Amino acid sequence: AMQADELKEALLEKDRAYLWHHITPHNDHPMIVASGEGSWITDMDGNRYLDGMSGLWCVNVGHGRKEIAEAAAVQMTTLAYSPLIQSHVPGIELAAKLNDWLEGEYRIFFSNSGSDANEVAFKIARQAFHQRGKATKHKFISRHRAYHGNSMGALGATGQAQRKLKYEPLGVGFSHVPPPYCYRCPFGQTSGACELQCAQAYEDAIIWEGSDSVAGIIVEPVITGGGMLVPPDSYLPKLREICDKHDVLLIVDEVICGFGRSGQKFGHHNFGVRPDIVTMAKGLTSAYSPLSATAVSAELYESFKESGPDSHFRHVNTFGGNPVSCAVALKNLEIIEREGLVERSALIGRRMRSRMKPLLRHPNVGEIRCFGSAIGIELVEDKETKHPASATLVAGIIADCKARGLLIGKNGDTVPGFMNILTLSPPLSSTDEDIAFIIDTLLAVFGAAGGTSEEGMQHEAASG
Ligand code: PMP
Structure with missing residues (x-):
């Protein structure tokens, strides 16, 4: 384990010294991804994550083919x-x-x-x-x-x-x-x-x-x-x-x-x-x-x-x-x-769409939009005003998903304050278990997020 830690530290040092990441701010240190199999990727520490965005909407047949x-x-x-x-x-x-x-x-x-x-x-x-x-x-x-x-x-x-x-x-x-x-x-x-x-x-x-x-x-x-x-x-x-x-x-x-x-x-x-x-x-x-x-x-x-x-x-x-x-x-x-993955995409999309419905009861979920197996969850501060959710709230949900082993995306990026849409686009080859994991994780995160989101909003109100 010591050797593995040393190897990782040496790599991180080189990463900080030499590699210019895409989009990611200079002071962030993304995880080092080591391998992938099916809908899952594994980082250098051996943590597994479901690749809920298929990388950048692209690894449609899954990893490790x-x-x-x-x-x-x-x-x-x-x-x-x-x-x-x-x-x-x-x-x-x-x-x-x-x-x-x-x-x-x-x-x-x-x-x-x-x-x-x-x-x-x-x-x-x-x-x-x-x-x-x-x-x-x-x-x-x-x-x-x-x-x-x-x-x-x-x-x-x-x-x-x-x-x-x-x-x-x-x-x-x-x-x-x-x-x-x-x-x-x-x-x-x-x-x-x-x-x-x-x-x-x-x-x-x-x-x-x-x-x-x-x-x-x-x-x-x-x-x-x-x-x-x-x-x-x-x-x-x-x-x-x-x-x-x-x-x-x-x-x-x-x-x-x-x-x-x-x-x-x-x-x-x-x-x-x-x-x-x-x-x-x-x-x-x-x-x-x-x-x-x-x-x-x-x-x-x-x-x-x-x-x-x-x-x-x-x-x-x-x-x-x-x-x-x-x-x-x-x-x-x-x-x-x-493998009939075009049809599979339609099927996993329908399944995610119907099983995600309970999320709409959450105070910050404004709308869920689907196109096949691509999904966007628009987060708002308030369902009446539709004011976009704060960056803190969005980041908190993404971090919570990651802590539970699910990688999701965010976008909407056009004017400041509108980076409020969570995205999902899992491999079309995702198994029934993979899809169940995605849905269960989201339901758990949003079940737990009610308190967190209010805190985040109060915090914003207090500081603004
Ligand atoms: N068009 C659309 C709709 C895209 O989403 C992207 C990439 N995210 C591009 C074009 C550009 O593709 P690339 O990054 O391969 O140049």
């Missing part, structure tokens, strides 16, 4: 690398497979990350309009609260102030409309009894920007990272109509919602729309290897070919679509199909 490791090893020793300037077998097979999954005809452009995939979408959309003699169409309209990536274009499309401040100016040509957020309707409407002003806002923005200047709109089927905002059923179909009317491309970001998370193969399948461009990453490989894809409708691709020999897409990405990542993705998709 040996057959994926084997597929990677076979591909590495057969052909570790060849750029997609040429072609290779796993790249071809994966592009064909994605067409099956998309249930439509698409051309697939591979990259490494969700951010990359969105940049490709923006560049292809702009070039497509150039080729059609409509070069003035270059703008993109996104939504407040949306997250579309960390690079200058994708961050431009992002609608979360806290992630953008200090890095501006970002890619130009991006503007934002209010999100479909029924719990706090930006238009003051009552859920279910409105005319979808949030969708109409998109058309208004296109008209005000000048439809001759707008190339596309980008949406996630459900805003995940910005607070799990599930739109009314007719929202996406209405956006599709608006896009058709104004010759604007509908880009759907499936980086989180894709590959079964939503309870269907892709999030947009829940709404019966056909996007012009679909971007995907995370669940494509269940994070076993970096890979992303931009699927472009066959019509859009044809419009490039018809524009002549000088009309190819001048975009290369060294690692994008490398054979190893493609082989990993193929094995990942094979597992999802063989």
Whole structure:
């Protein structure tokens, strides 16, 4: 045990000295994760945690899949690398497979990350309009609260102030409309009894920007990272109509919602729309290897070919679509199909949704929102005013879950004071016992949290 402690202390020292963590403040010391199996990860001290967010919404088939490791090893020793300037077998097979999954005809452009995939979408959309003699169409309209990536274009499309401040100016040509957020309707409407002003806002923005200047709109089927905002059923179909009317491309970001998370193969399948461009990453490989894809409708691709020999897409990405990542993705998709994990996602989502209902009796639980097996729990200080719960309360609940062996997430990050949505997105392969553990832990934490939350609020009131 002494040796293990010394080893850990030495690692922590190196961590503090050399490693720059993502997002985490400098003075925090995250745990060192050592291994993973199924829905569980183990830290260096041997503590086990249920990975309730599948890492960052991505390890959808669970940890420790040996057959994926084997597929990677076979591909590495057969052909570790060849750029997609040429072609290779796993790249071809994966592009064909994605067409099956998309249930439509698409051309697939591979990259490494969700951010990359969105940049490709923006560049292809702009070039497509150039080729059609409509070069003035270059703008993109996104939504407040949306997250579309960390690079200058994708961050431009992002609608979360806290992630953008200090890095501006970002890619130009991006503007934002209010999100479909029924719990706090930006238009003051009552859920279910409105005319979808949030969708109409998109058309208004296109008209005000000048439809001759707008190339596309980008949406996630459900805003995940910005607070799990599930739109009314007719929202996406209405956006599709608006896009058709104004010759604007509908880009759907499936980086989180894709590959079964939503309870269907892709999030947009829940709404019966056909996007012009679909971007995907995370669940494509269940994070076993970096890979992303931009699927472009066959019509859009044809419009490039018809524009002549000088009309190819001048975009290369060294690692994008490398054979190893493609082989990993193929094995990942094979597992999802063989184990019926799309259906499993819908089932575990329904189960969590129904067994979490008692949480709504808790004074700080304002609303629970679900999309397949992705869940958001909006915490408020007061159910009447809907004032967002304090950072102390949110952090306390997350810490309590962690102390009981459950890792959950939080988001909503857009303006200060609104980091008040707890998130859950467990591996789609979670066993019945795993799901029971998640629910029982949450019920216990919220059962115990009533007193804690009042203390936290009094403390806030006293200090404010
Ligand atoms: N789009 C969405 C909806 C995302 O959630 C993310 C990442 N959280 C991205 C794009 C960017 O993906 P990546 O981190 O792989 O660049």
